[in-house]
């Protein structure tokens with residue numbers, strides 16, 4: 001059994017040393033949100049001076065040759081004038097990005113005897129090099145650190161800026177360094193290794209962001225309540241209303257009333273952001289993601305994809321909010337592509353023999369005008385011809401609508417409302433949401449279900465038993481509006497959330513009536529029919 005070796009301390013080789021001309025170092029390739037170990041071998045032999053990198057590497061990895069050459073020379077090492085081959089194995093795995101620079105450089109120093117080969121072979125090294133030999137962070141540190149721990153290596157050497165992120169992985173020795181020379185000296189035992197970095201702290205929870213608070217919103221009692229229900233039960237929400245009435249404003253206030261990220265969720269969000277290159281700073285992600293892709297986005301931009309699978313907006317919104325503003329403008333294939341992530345909570349991207357899995361548990365919020373001109377239901381202002389409106393609604397009642405639990409009309413606030421006091425504050429809403437979520441965690445403990453919106457039919461039967469009066473209310477709704485079986489389940493899930501916000505153990509008729517008033521549209525039951533009905537009421 002190999003003894004763990006503290007860096008910065010010289011040691012005797014504990015196995016027959018490999019031939020002086022061949023060195024091995026471990027690096028990692030990103031594969032979706034996971035990392036896969038890659039052995040970087042460097043072979044140096046007599047021949048015309050050459051430097052080749054082989055093993056299904058992308059352009060940035062080939063370019064590593066130039067960076068490695070300059071970094072090695074500028075760090076005061078020799079660059080061997082011989083035939084150098086760097087092989088990245090296994091060959092079938094695609095190697096992407098500049099994160100292999102450091103491994104290739106360290107392997108080269110070892111193969112040329114400038115660092116003892118036995119000192120590097122049980123280390124993972126991950127980072128980009130500048131021409132001057134400084135280490136630069138590469139994407140995906142957290143995933144790489146998890147991979148290094150799984151392999152049981154001595155530790156991971158990486159750029160200092162990312163050391164705290166890597167140290168989130170318990171039981172992994174992390175060495176943060178600033179330059180190639182420092183890395184070489186630490187591995188060779190010529191310089192004491194820096195102490196184990198402190199893991200990233202959780203950033204302060206984003207409380208009371210004064211500039212994004214529900215107290216900015218005037219009027220809109222009903223839409224705000226729908227927003228709270230969406231937050232409390234994890235329900236998807238569609239807001240329909242004329243332009244300039246505050247739909248976008250409302251959607252942006254959803255993350256602020258969601259409960260804070262748990263530690264496990266924060267680590268997952270950080271890993272995703274790190275792989276996507278969005279993670280700055282040393283702290284764990286604290287805020288729930290809020291992603292608002294433009295309506296011109298492609299299907300693969302939305303759900304992930306590409307020749308080398310990268311996370312899409314649905315994954316960047318994992319544990320947070322995906323906001324589709326101007327829903328009717330999105331291309332149909334993009335919306336179609338969202339069905340799987342909405343249904344399964346994940347996307348599988350298959351490329352050749354490999355499948356990458358991306359998690360996609362987000363709350364969907366969508367906003368749209370009620371008709372092409374935007375003013376249907378707002379007095380007499382609408383100028384659209386009836387067929388235009390009908391066509392518009394056919395587009396809207398497309399692929400997503402039957403996944404959305406809550407539909408709310410957002411009407412122009414009256415002059416009195418605009419001049420009046422706000423109806424709510426985010427701090428108050430957040431506390432209601434927290435209490436309702438706590439009831440759900442207790443209810444669903446051990447089931448793998450997190451919130452009411454994801455109750456299966458079995459959980460519904462178990463947790464939403466209906467008293468005869470409640471059953472009667474539903475039956476009446478059924479007869480009035482042809483409630484389908486799916487529509488009924490949807491109403492019951494929302495009713496359960498309304499009851500949770502009420503602190504009620506049982507779902508009562510008033511909860512069901514409330515849920516019905518926020519009811520989803522069956523196919524053919526278009527948002528505008530509802531907006532119209534509401535305006536008329």
Ligand SMILES: Nc1ncnc2c1ncn2[C@@H]1O[C@H](COP(=O)(O)OP(=O)(O)O)[C@@H](O)[C@H]1O
Pocket residue numbers: 216217218219220241242243244245246247248249250367413
């Ligand atoms: N109900 C409201 N209360 C306060 N301000 C509002 C309200 N509705 C709209 N506004 C103001 O109008 C601006 C535009 O609103 P927005 O949310 O973009 O409307 P929509 O998305 O419905 O077109 C907001 O930034 C805000 O300043």
Ligand SMILES: [Mg+2]
Pocket residue numbers: 244247248249325367
């Ligand atoms: Mg808007």
